[in-house]
Amino acid sequence: MRATSTFTVSDFTPTESPSTIGDQPMIITAASSGLSYMTKTFTGQLSGSSVTWFLGALNQQTGAGSYAALEAIEAELAGRAGTFNVVHAASTSGQDRFDEHFAIVPGSGTGELAGISGSGELRIDPDGTHHFDLEYAFED
Template identity: 40%
Template structure:
C-alpha cells in the first residue's frame, strides 16, 4: 500500500463571477474585396475572484452589423484565482446569427502554470446592459506542499 501525502482539498466545481475591461485593436491587413475576415489583438483586466490580466488574438469573419458573424480567439490569463497565482489559456468559439448568439469559452487543457497547473473550466461572458461580466466554473487539483 502506498502512503498518500496530506494536502489541501481540491477546489472542485467552484463558480465565481466578476467583471473585466477589454481593449481591442484591429490588425491592419490587405484583403480582397468582399473578404469579411479580420484579425484583432486584445488585452483584458479582470476584477473579482479572478484577478489579473490577459492578452489574446482573435480571428473574425462575417457581417456583425447584419447579425451574422463568427469568431475564434485564444487568450492567456496571468494572475490569481482563489488565492493561487499562475496562468492559463482560454479558447473561444462564438457565432451570431439573427439574434441567436452561441459562445463556448473553455480552459485549454494542459495550459495551467504555477499554482493553477491542472485547472479545467468553462467561462460565460455577459455583455447585456453594457460592461463585461464573467461567470467562471472551474476545477483545480489540490496544491502540493
C-alpha cells in the first residue's frame, strides 16, 4: 500500500554540542555537526505528528552535508491509529540529494499500526512543500 502526505515543521531546536566527550575533545571538520530535535505535523493519507532526533553535518560554505534521523510518529494511516518509528538519511553536494535511506523501524508499531513495515521517501517541491511518502504493509 502507498500513502502520500505533506508535513510542516513546527519546532526545530538545536542542542548545544559538548566541547568534549569523556576525555576526548570534539573533532572539528569542515562540516559542522550537531543534534537537533524537531516536531512535525502530517496531513494527507498519513495524518498526525512526530518528534524527530536529527543529526547532521553541513559545510556552511558549500552547502554539502549529510543527515540521519530517527522519527517517532503518532498518526492515523488507512483508518488505523497508533505509533511507529522511521529512520531516514540522505546526503547533498549542495544542489542535490543522494544516498537516501528511509525505512519503517521493524517491530516499532503500536495500537492498530502494530505489525507495520515498509519504506519511503521525503521529497521537497521547488516551492518548499515537504512530502512524506510511504510504501507499507501490515503483518497478517
